[in-house]
Amino acid sequence: MIQFNQVNKWYGDYHALVDIDETIAKGEVVVVCGPSGSGKSTLIRTINRLEAIESGSITFDGEDIHRRGVDLNRLRSRIGFVFQQFNLFPHLTVLQNCTLAPIEVGGARPAQAHQKAMALLDRVGLAHKADAWPAELSGGQQQRVAIARALAMEPPVMLFDEPTSALDPEMVGEVLLVMQGLVRDGMTLVVVTHEMGFARDVAHRVLFMDQGRILERAEPHAFFNHPQHPRAQQFLADIRTPFARAP
Protein backbone atom coordinates (compact mmCIF):
# COMPACT_ATOMS: atom_id res chain seq x y z
CA MET A 1 0.00 0.00 0.00
CA ILE A 2 2.86 2.38 0.88
CA GLN A 3 6.22 1.73 -0.70
CA PHE A 4 9.55 3.50 -0.16
CA ASN A 5 12.16 3.07 -2.87
CA GLN A 6 15.69 4.26 -2.09
CA VAL A 7 14.40 7.42 -0.42
CA ASN A 8 16.95 10.06 0.58
CA LYS A 9 16.25 13.32 2.33
CA TRP A 10 18.67 16.09 3.23
CA TYR A 11 18.35 19.17 5.41
CA GLY A 12 21.23 21.16 3.97
CA ASP A 13 24.28 19.06 4.81
CA TYR A 14 22.37 16.83 7.18
CA HIS A 15 21.37 13.48 5.75
CA ALA A 16 17.97 12.98 7.41
CA LEU A 17 16.82 9.83 5.57
CA VAL A 18 19.32 7.40 4.11
CA ASP A 19 18.39 4.90 1.39
CA ILE A 20 15.01 4.01 2.88
CA ASP A 21 13.41 0.89 1.38
CA GLU A 22 10.23 -0.29 2.99
CA THR A 23 6.84 -1.69 2.13
CA ILE A 24 3.79 -1.28 4.30
CA ALA A 25 0.94 -3.61 3.45
CA LYS A 26 -2.78 -2.92 3.58
CA GLY A 27 -4.18 -3.55 7.04
CA GLU A 28 -0.76 -3.50 8.63
CA VAL A 29 -0.04 -1.65 11.87
CA VAL A 30 3.54 -0.41 11.89
CA VAL A 31 5.18 1.35 14.80
CA VAL A 32 8.27 3.42 14.08
CA CYS A 33 10.55 4.00 17.05
CA GLY A 34 14.03 5.19 17.76
CA PRO A 35 15.94 7.92 19.58
CA SER A 36 15.03 11.56 18.92
CA GLY A 37 16.60 12.94 15.77
CA SER A 38 16.66 9.49 14.21
CA GLY A 39 14.41 10.58 11.33
CA LYS A 40 11.20 8.82 12.31
CA SER A 41 9.03 11.97 12.17
CA THR A 42 10.68 12.98 8.92
CA LEU A 43 9.95 9.53 7.54
CA ILE A 44 6.24 9.66 8.33
CA ARG A 45 5.93 13.24 7.06
CA THR A 46 7.33 12.26 3.67
CA ILE A 47 4.44 9.82 3.17
CA ASN A 48 1.97 12.67 2.58
CA ARG A 49 4.67 15.07 1.33
CA LEU A 50 4.69 17.42 4.28
CA GLU A 51 8.42 16.97 3.70
CA ALA A 52 10.00 16.82 0.26
CA ILE A 53 12.52 14.12 -0.62
CA GLU A 54 15.70 14.56 -2.63
CA SER A 55 15.82 11.17 -4.34
CA GLY A 56 13.94 7.89 -4.60
CA SER A 57 10.18 7.53 -4.64
CA ILE A 58 7.26 6.86 -2.33
CA THR A 59 4.18 5.28 -3.82
CA PHE A 60 0.75 5.12 -2.26
CA ASP A 61 -1.61 2.65 -3.92
CA GLY A 62 0.75 2.68 -6.89
CA GLU A 63 0.83 6.48 -7.26
CA ASP A 64 4.12 8.32 -6.87
CA ILE A 65 3.41 10.94 -4.21
CA HIS A 66 6.50 13.02 -4.85
CA ARG A 67 6.09 13.15 -8.61
CA ARG A 68 5.54 16.63 -10.02
CA GLY A 69 1.98 17.22 -11.17
CA VAL A 70 0.46 14.50 -9.02
CA ASP A 71 -2.99 15.38 -7.62
CA LEU A 72 -1.55 15.96 -4.18
CA ASN A 73 -4.73 17.23 -2.54
CA ARG A 74 -6.70 14.16 -3.55
CA LEU A 75 -3.93 11.87 -2.33
CA ARG A 76 -3.59 13.72 0.95
CA SER A 77 -7.31 13.51 1.58
CA ARG A 78 -6.86 9.71 1.46
CA ILE A 79 -4.06 9.73 4.01
CA GLY A 80 -5.16 10.70 7.51
CA PHE A 81 -2.50 12.53 9.51
CA VAL A 82 -2.49 13.13 13.25
CA PHE A 83 0.03 15.60 14.67
CA GLN A 84 1.85 15.67 17.97
CA GLN A 85 0.44 19.16 18.66
CA PHE A 86 -3.14 18.25 17.54
CA ASN A 87 -3.35 21.39 15.35
CA LEU A 88 -7.09 21.73 15.67
CA PHE A 89 -8.39 24.91 14.05
CA PRO A 90 -9.04 27.20 17.03
CA HIS A 91 -11.50 29.48 15.20
CA LEU A 92 -13.82 26.58 14.35
CA THR A 93 -15.93 24.47 16.68
CA VAL A 94 -15.16 20.81 17.22
CA LEU A 95 -17.87 19.87 14.72
CA GLN A 96 -16.71 22.43 12.14
CA ASN A 97 -13.17 21.07 12.48
CA CYS A 98 -14.54 17.70 11.39
CA THR A 99 -16.74 18.96 8.54
CA LEU A 100 -14.31 21.42 6.91
CA ALA A 101 -12.42 18.94 4.73
CA PRO A 102 -15.43 16.78 3.74
CA ILE A 103 -17.24 19.92 2.54
CA GLU A 104 -14.28 21.79 1.02
CA VAL A 105 -12.35 18.84 -0.39
CA GLY A 106 -14.82 15.97 -0.58
CA GLY A 107 -17.70 18.10 -1.87
CA ALA A 108 -20.09 16.71 0.73
CA ARG A 109 -23.34 18.51 1.48
CA PRO A 110 -23.23 20.24 4.89
CA ALA A 111 -26.03 18.13 6.35
CA GLN A 112 -24.36 14.95 5.22
CA ALA A 113 -20.91 16.02 6.51
CA HIS A 114 -22.49 17.07 9.78
CA GLN A 115 -24.12 13.70 10.27
CA LYS A 116 -20.94 11.79 9.54
CA ALA A 117 -18.87 14.06 11.81
CA MET A 118 -21.30 13.46 14.66
CA ALA A 119 -20.97 9.71 14.18
CA LEU A 120 -17.17 10.00 14.26
CA LEU A 121 -17.21 12.24 17.33
CA ASP A 122 -19.43 9.66 18.96
CA ARG A 123 -16.88 7.01 18.07
CA VAL A 124 -14.11 8.91 19.86
CA GLY A 125 -16.50 9.59 22.75
CA LEU A 126 -16.88 13.33 22.21
CA ALA A 127 -20.27 13.80 20.55
CA HIS A 128 -21.31 15.93 23.52
CA LYS A 129 -18.47 18.37 22.75
CA ALA A 130 -19.50 18.99 19.15
CA ASP A 131 -20.26 22.67 19.73
CA ALA A 132 -17.30 23.37 22.01
CA TRP A 133 -14.22 25.32 20.92
CA PRO A 134 -11.01 23.30 20.70
CA ALA A 135 -9.35 25.20 23.54
CA GLU A 136 -12.17 24.26 25.89
CA LEU A 137 -11.02 20.65 25.64
CA SER A 138 -8.22 18.82 27.41
CA GLY A 139 -5.21 17.70 25.39
CA GLY A 140 -6.49 14.14 25.21
CA GLN A 141 -9.88 15.31 24.00
CA GLN A 142 -8.27 17.58 21.41
CA GLN A 143 -6.23 14.70 20.06
CA ARG A 144 -9.34 12.51 19.84
CA VAL A 145 -11.07 15.27 17.86
CA ALA A 146 -8.01 15.48 15.61
CA ILE A 147 -8.36 11.75 14.95
CA ALA A 148 -12.08 12.16 14.16
CA ARG A 149 -11.22 15.08 11.86
CA ALA A 150 -8.75 12.92 9.95
CA LEU A 151 -11.21 10.01 9.78
CA ALA A 152 -13.90 12.25 8.28
CA MET A 153 -12.27 11.91 4.86
CA GLU A 154 -12.51 8.11 5.21
CA PRO A 155 -8.82 7.56 4.51
CA PRO A 156 -7.65 3.97 4.10
CA VAL A 157 -4.43 4.87 5.93
CA MET A 158 -3.79 6.83 9.11
CA LEU A 159 -0.41 8.27 10.03
CA PHE A 160 0.31 9.26 13.64
CA ASP A 161 3.30 11.47 14.42
CA GLU A 162 3.95 11.05 18.16
CA PRO A 163 0.24 11.39 18.96
CA THR A 164 0.65 11.14 22.72
CA SER A 165 3.96 12.95 23.28
CA ALA A 166 2.35 16.32 24.06
CA LEU A 167 -0.18 14.85 26.49
CA ASP A 168 -0.24 14.74 30.24
CA PRO A 169 0.33 11.11 31.29
CA GLU A 170 -3.25 10.54 32.45
CA MET A 171 -4.58 11.40 28.98
CA VAL A 172 -2.38 9.05 26.99
CA GLY A 173 -4.64 6.05 27.57
CA GLU A 174 -7.81 7.57 26.06
CA VAL A 175 -5.97 8.38 22.81
CA LEU A 176 -4.32 4.96 22.56
CA LEU A 177 -7.70 3.36 23.15
CA VAL A 178 -9.18 5.19 20.16
CA MET A 179 -6.19 4.11 18.04
CA GLN A 180 -6.65 0.53 19.19
CA GLY A 181 -10.24 0.75 17.95
CA LEU A 182 -8.96 1.67 14.48
CA VAL A 183 -6.67 -1.35 14.52
CA ARG A 184 -9.61 -3.60 15.39
CA ASP A 185 -11.44 -2.21 12.35
CA GLY A 186 -8.59 -3.36 10.15
CA MET A 187 -7.23 0.06 9.23
CA THR A 188 -3.67 0.57 8.01
CA LEU A 189 -1.69 2.52 10.60
CA VAL A 190 1.80 3.95 10.70
CA VAL A 191 2.60 5.26 14.16
CA VAL A 192 5.66 7.11 15.36
CA THR A 193 5.59 6.75 19.12
CA HIS A 194 7.52 6.26 22.32
CA GLU A 195 4.66 4.20 23.75
CA MET A 196 6.38 0.85 23.82
CA GLY A 197 3.33 -0.75 25.43
CA PHE A 198 1.29 0.18 22.36
CA ALA A 199 4.00 -1.19 20.09
CA ARG A 200 4.13 -4.45 21.99
CA ASP A 201 0.38 -5.02 22.25
CA VAL A 202 -1.01 -3.59 19.03
CA ALA A 203 1.65 -3.33 16.32
CA HIS A 204 2.16 -5.99 13.70
CA ARG A 205 5.63 -4.77 12.98
CA VAL A 206 8.19 -2.46 14.59
CA LEU A 207 10.70 -0.41 12.63
CA PHE A 208 13.69 0.82 14.57
CA MET A 209 15.44 3.89 13.17
CA ASP A 210 18.66 5.68 13.96
CA GLN A 211 20.57 8.35 12.06
CA GLY A 212 18.18 8.30 9.14
CA ARG A 213 18.31 4.56 8.56
CA ILE A 214 15.92 1.75 9.36
CA LEU A 215 18.22 -0.50 11.35
CA GLU A 216 15.79 -3.17 12.36
CA ARG A 217 12.37 -4.45 11.27
CA ALA A 218 10.76 -7.13 13.39
CA GLU A 219 7.59 -8.37 14.95
CA PRO A 220 7.04 -6.76 18.35
CA HIS A 221 7.77 -9.94 20.28
CA ALA A 222 11.07 -10.49 18.49
CA PHE A 223 12.02 -6.82 18.68
CA PHE A 224 11.46 -6.46 22.41
CA ASN A 225 12.90 -9.82 23.42
CA HIS A 226 15.70 -10.36 20.93
CA PRO A 227 16.75 -7.10 19.32
CA GLN A 228 19.45 -7.81 16.72
CA HIS A 229 21.13 -4.50 16.06
CA PRO A 230 23.42 -3.16 18.82
CA ARG A 231 21.81 0.30 18.58
CA ALA A 232 18.36 -1.28 19.11
CA GLN A 233 19.65 -3.24 22.09
CA GLN A 234 21.07 -0.06 23.56
CA PHE A 235 17.84 1.87 22.88
CA LEU A 236 15.69 -0.75 24.60
CA ALA A 237 18.07 -0.95 27.53
CA ASP A 238 17.95 2.84 27.90
CA ILE A 239 14.16 3.11 27.93
CA ARG A 240 13.77 0.17 30.31
CA THR A 241 16.28 1.41 32.87
CA PRO A 242 16.54 5.12 32.30
CA PHE A 243 18.76 5.71 35.36
CA ALA A 244 21.23 2.94 34.66
CA ARG A 245 23.68 5.18 32.87
CA ALA A 246 23.27 8.19 35.12
CA PRO A 247 26.53 9.12 36.88
Added chain:
Amino acid sequence: MLDLIHDYWLYFLVGQYPQGPLGGVAVTVLLAALALLLAMPVGLLLGLARVSTIAALRRPVTVLVYLVRGIPLLLMVFWIYFFLPTVTGHKTDQFSTMLIALVVFDGVYLAEIVRAGIQGVPRGQYEAARALGLAHRKAMRRVILPQALRSMLPSLVNQFVSTIKATSLGYIIGLTEASFIATQVNSQVFVHPTAVYLLLSLTYFVLCFGLSRFAFALEKRLARRALPHMARSPGSPTASAASNA
Protein backbone atom coordinates in the same frame (compact mmCIF):
# COMPACT_ATOMS: atom_id res chain seq x y z
CA MET B 1 -15.74 80.71 19.34
CA LEU B 2 -19.48 80.14 19.29
CA ASP B 3 -19.83 82.90 16.70
CA LEU B 4 -17.22 81.16 14.65
CA ILE B 5 -19.12 77.88 14.79
CA HIS B 6 -22.40 79.63 14.13
CA ASP B 7 -21.12 81.40 11.03
CA TYR B 8 -19.03 78.73 9.43
CA TRP B 9 -20.25 75.29 10.52
CA LEU B 10 -21.96 74.46 7.25
CA TYR B 11 -19.01 75.68 5.19
CA PHE B 12 -16.68 73.59 7.36
CA LEU B 13 -18.84 70.48 6.98
CA VAL B 14 -19.59 70.48 3.24
CA GLY B 15 -17.62 73.39 1.69
CA GLN B 16 -19.49 75.38 -0.95
CA TYR B 17 -21.88 72.53 -1.65
CA PRO B 18 -24.55 72.65 -3.15
CA GLN B 19 -23.55 75.92 -4.88
CA GLY B 20 -20.01 74.67 -5.50
CA PRO B 21 -18.01 71.44 -5.17
CA LEU B 22 -18.33 69.30 -2.06
CA GLY B 23 -15.68 70.10 0.53
CA GLY B 24 -14.80 70.19 4.20
CA VAL B 25 -15.30 67.33 6.63
CA ALA B 26 -17.51 65.54 4.09
CA VAL B 27 -14.60 65.24 1.65
CA THR B 28 -12.24 64.17 4.43
CA VAL B 29 -14.60 61.40 5.51
CA LEU B 30 -15.37 60.35 1.94
CA LEU B 31 -11.69 60.26 1.00
CA ALA B 32 -10.68 58.31 4.10
CA ALA B 33 -13.55 55.83 3.71
CA LEU B 34 -12.86 55.18 0.02
CA ALA B 35 -9.12 54.89 0.67
CA LEU B 36 -9.69 52.30 3.41
CA LEU B 37 -12.22 50.35 1.37
CA LEU B 38 -9.96 50.17 -1.67
CA ALA B 39 -6.68 49.72 0.23
CA MET B 40 -7.93 46.69 2.13
CA PRO B 41 -8.22 44.30 -0.86
CA VAL B 42 -5.02 45.77 -2.32
CA GLY B 43 -3.20 45.18 0.95
CA LEU B 44 -4.58 41.66 1.24
CA LEU B 45 -3.43 40.71 -2.26
CA LEU B 46 -0.01 42.33 -1.82
CA GLY B 47 0.34 40.66 1.58
CA LEU B 48 -0.50 37.24 0.13
CA ALA B 49 2.04 37.86 -2.63
CA ARG B 50 4.64 38.75 0.02
CA VAL B 51 4.31 35.29 1.62
CA SER B 52 3.92 33.44 -1.68
CA THR B 53 6.33 30.66 -2.52
CA ILE B 54 6.28 31.86 -6.13
CA ALA B 55 9.26 34.19 -6.52
CA ALA B 56 7.79 35.91 -9.59
CA LEU B 57 4.96 37.11 -7.38
CA ARG B 58 6.92 37.76 -4.21
CA ARG B 59 9.92 39.70 -5.57
CA PRO B 60 8.21 42.58 -7.41
CA VAL B 61 5.84 43.13 -4.49
CA THR B 62 8.76 43.13 -2.06
CA VAL B 63 10.48 45.78 -4.19
CA LEU B 64 7.28 47.84 -4.29
CA VAL B 65 6.93 47.61 -0.52
CA TYR B 66 10.47 48.82 0.10
CA LEU B 67 10.13 51.56 -2.50
CA VAL B 68 6.86 53.00 -1.21
CA ARG B 69 7.92 52.64 2.41
CA GLY B 70 11.06 54.59 1.64
CA ILE B 71 9.47 57.80 0.40
CA PRO B 72 7.23 60.27 2.27
CA LEU B 73 3.54 60.25 1.45
CA LEU B 74 3.88 63.92 0.51
CA LEU B 75 6.27 63.05 -2.30
CA MET B 76 3.96 60.31 -3.48
CA VAL B 77 1.20 62.91 -3.74
CA PHE B 78 3.49 65.15 -5.82
CA TRP B 79 4.47 62.29 -8.09
CA ILE B 80 0.88 61.40 -8.80
CA TYR B 81 -0.24 65.00 -9.15
CA PHE B 82 2.58 66.23 -11.38
CA PHE B 83 4.00 63.12 -13.02
CA LEU B 84 0.97 60.92 -13.69
CA PRO B 85 -0.63 63.44 -16.12
CA THR B 86 2.48 63.28 -18.34
CA VAL B 87 1.79 59.56 -18.72
CA THR B 88 -2.00 59.56 -18.98
CA GLY B 89 -2.26 62.77 -20.95
CA HIS B 90 -4.88 64.47 -18.82
CA LYS B 91 -4.79 66.20 -15.48
CA THR B 92 -5.48 64.13 -12.39
CA ASP B 93 -7.94 65.99 -10.17
CA GLN B 94 -7.06 66.59 -6.54
CA PHE B 95 -9.47 64.06 -5.07
CA SER B 96 -8.29 61.22 -7.35
CA THR B 97 -4.69 62.15 -6.69
CA MET B 98 -5.14 61.83 -2.95
CA LEU B 99 -7.17 58.66 -3.31
CA ILE B 100 -4.54 56.95 -5.48
CA ALA B 101 -1.74 58.06 -3.18
CA LEU B 102 -3.53 56.83 -0.08
CA VAL B 103 -4.52 53.49 -1.63
CA VAL B 104 -0.97 52.75 -2.79
CA PHE B 105 0.56 53.94 0.46
CA ASP B 106 -1.95 52.12 2.67
CA GLY B 107 -1.95 49.05 0.46
CA VAL B 108 1.75 48.64 1.04
CA TYR B 109 1.56 49.17 4.79
CA LEU B 110 -1.46 46.87 5.05
CA ALA B 111 0.45 44.26 3.05
CA GLU B 112 3.10 44.20 5.76
CA ILE B 113 0.44 43.86 8.45
CA VAL B 114 -1.18 41.01 6.49
CA ARG B 115 2.19 39.31 6.05
CA ALA B 116 2.96 39.54 9.76
CA GLY B 117 -0.53 38.26 10.59
CA ILE B 118 -0.19 35.26 8.29
CA GLN B 119 3.27 34.44 9.53
CA GLY B 120 2.04 34.71 13.11
CA VAL B 121 -0.31 31.75 12.66
CA PRO B 122 1.52 28.62 13.79
CA ARG B 123 2.97 26.54 10.94
CA GLY B 124 1.05 23.49 12.17
CA GLN B 125 -2.25 25.12 11.23
CA TYR B 126 -1.24 25.33 7.58
CA GLU B 127 0.19 21.80 7.66
CA ALA B 128 -2.98 20.42 9.22
CA ALA B 129 -5.13 22.09 6.57
CA ARG B 130 -2.92 20.83 3.73
CA ALA B 131 -2.73 17.34 5.26
CA LEU B 132 -6.53 17.17 5.08
CA GLY B 133 -6.30 17.80 1.36
CA LEU B 134 -7.15 21.51 1.30
CA ALA B 135 -5.43 23.36 -1.55
CA HIS B 136 -3.19 26.33 -0.71
CA ARG B 137 -5.93 28.82 -1.49
CA LYS B 138 -8.58 27.07 0.59
CA ALA B 139 -6.16 26.59 3.46
CA MET B 140 -5.46 30.31 3.38
CA ARG B 141 -9.10 31.35 3.12
CA ARG B 142 -10.64 28.93 5.59
CA VAL B 143 -7.89 28.34 8.11
CA ILE B 144 -5.04 30.88 8.05
CA LEU B 145 -6.66 34.23 7.19
CA PRO B 146 -9.55 34.00 9.69
CA GLN B 147 -6.99 33.54 12.46
CA ALA B 148 -4.55 36.08 11.04
CA LEU B 149 -7.20 38.80 10.65
CA ARG B 150 -8.02 38.68 14.32
CA SER B 151 -4.45 39.20 15.42
CA MET B 152 -4.06 41.91 12.77
CA LEU B 153 -6.99 44.00 13.97
CA PRO B 154 -5.09 46.38 16.30
CA SER B 155 -2.48 47.12 13.62
CA LEU B 156 -5.21 47.60 11.02
CA VAL B 157 -6.92 50.18 13.21
CA ASN B 158 -3.61 51.98 13.62
CA GLN B 159 -3.25 52.20 9.87
CA PHE B 160 -6.84 53.29 9.34
CA VAL B 161 -6.52 56.05 11.91
CA SER B 162 -3.36 57.34 10.29
CA THR B 163 -5.17 57.31 6.93
CA ILE B 164 -7.83 59.66 8.26
CA LYS B 165 -5.12 62.06 9.36
CA ALA B 166 -3.14 61.67 6.14
CA THR B 167 -6.08 63.03 4.11
CA SER B 168 -5.03 66.46 5.42
CA LEU B 169 -2.11 66.36 2.98
CA GLY B 170 -4.71 67.13 0.31
CA TYR B 171 -4.30 70.72 1.51
CA ILE B 172 -0.96 70.91 -0.32
CA ILE B 173 -2.51 70.34 -3.73
CA GLY B 174 -5.59 72.41 -3.00
CA LEU B 175 -8.09 69.68 -2.27
CA THR B 176 -10.93 71.32 -0.36
CA GLU B 177 -10.91 68.87 2.56
CA ALA B 178 -11.33 69.88 6.22
CA SER B 179 -7.84 71.36 6.73
CA PHE B 180 -8.07 73.41 3.55
CA ILE B 181 -11.50 74.78 4.48
CA ALA B 182 -10.33 75.54 8.02
CA THR B 183 -7.45 77.57 6.57
CA GLN B 184 -9.90 79.41 4.34
CA VAL B 185 -12.06 80.19 7.35
CA ASN B 186 -9.01 81.34 9.26
CA SER B 187 -7.97 83.79 6.57
CA GLN B 188 -11.52 85.17 6.39
CA VAL B 189 -11.94 85.56 10.15
CA PHE B 190 -8.26 86.28 10.71
CA VAL B 191 -8.39 87.00 14.46
CA HIS B 192 -9.17 83.53 15.85
CA PRO B 193 -6.53 81.13 14.53
CA THR B 194 -6.36 79.25 17.85
CA ALA B 195 -10.09 78.59 17.88
CA VAL B 196 -10.16 77.58 14.21
CA TYR B 197 -7.33 75.08 14.47
CA LEU B 198 -8.56 73.80 17.80
CA LEU B 199 -11.87 72.96 16.17
CA LEU B 200 -10.08 71.34 13.25
CA SER B 201 -7.99 69.21 15.62
CA LEU B 202 -11.07 68.25 17.54
CA THR B 203 -12.74 67.14 14.30
CA TYR B 204 -9.87 64.79 13.42
CA PHE B 205 -9.81 63.53 16.96
CA VAL B 206 -13.52 62.69 16.94
CA LEU B 207 -13.20 60.82 13.63
CA CYS B 208 -10.18 58.81 14.78
CA PHE B 209 -11.55 58.16 18.24
CA GLY B 210 -14.84 56.99 16.74
CA LEU B 211 -13.07 54.54 14.49
CA SER B 212 -10.92 53.25 17.34
CA ARG B 213 -13.95 52.65 19.53
CA PHE B 214 -15.76 50.91 16.71
CA ALA B 215 -12.75 48.65 16.14
CA PHE B 216 -12.46 47.97 19.84
CA ALA B 217 -16.11 46.88 19.98
CA LEU B 218 -15.53 44.66 16.95
CA GLU B 219 -12.48 43.13 18.57
CA LYS B 220 -14.43 42.35 21.70
CA ARG B 221 -17.21 40.75 19.71
CA LEU B 222 -14.75 38.54 17.86
CA ALA B 223 -13.08 37.72 21.15
CA ARG B 224 -16.36 36.51 22.58
CA ARG B 225 -16.70 34.16 19.68
CA ALA B 226 -13.35 32.46 19.69
CA LEU B 227 -10.31 34.61 20.27
CA PRO B 228 -9.47 33.73 23.89
CA HIS B 229 -9.14 30.09 22.94
CA MET B 230 -6.40 30.75 20.48
CA ALA B 231 -3.78 31.91 22.96
CA ARG B 232 -4.59 29.21 25.47
CA SER B 233 -2.68 26.12 26.22
CA PRO B 234 -5.09 23.31 27.00
CA GLY B 235 -6.34 23.16 30.53
CA SER B 236 -4.30 26.00 32.03
CA PRO B 237 -6.15 27.82 34.84
CA THR B 238 -5.37 31.36 33.63
CA ALA B 239 -6.75 30.44 30.26
CA SER B 240 -10.07 29.22 31.55
CA ALA B 241 -10.39 32.47 33.49
CA ALA B 242 -9.81 34.37 30.26
CA SER B 243 -12.51 32.46 28.44
CA ASN B 244 -15.06 33.53 31.05
CA ALA B 245 -14.17 37.18 30.63
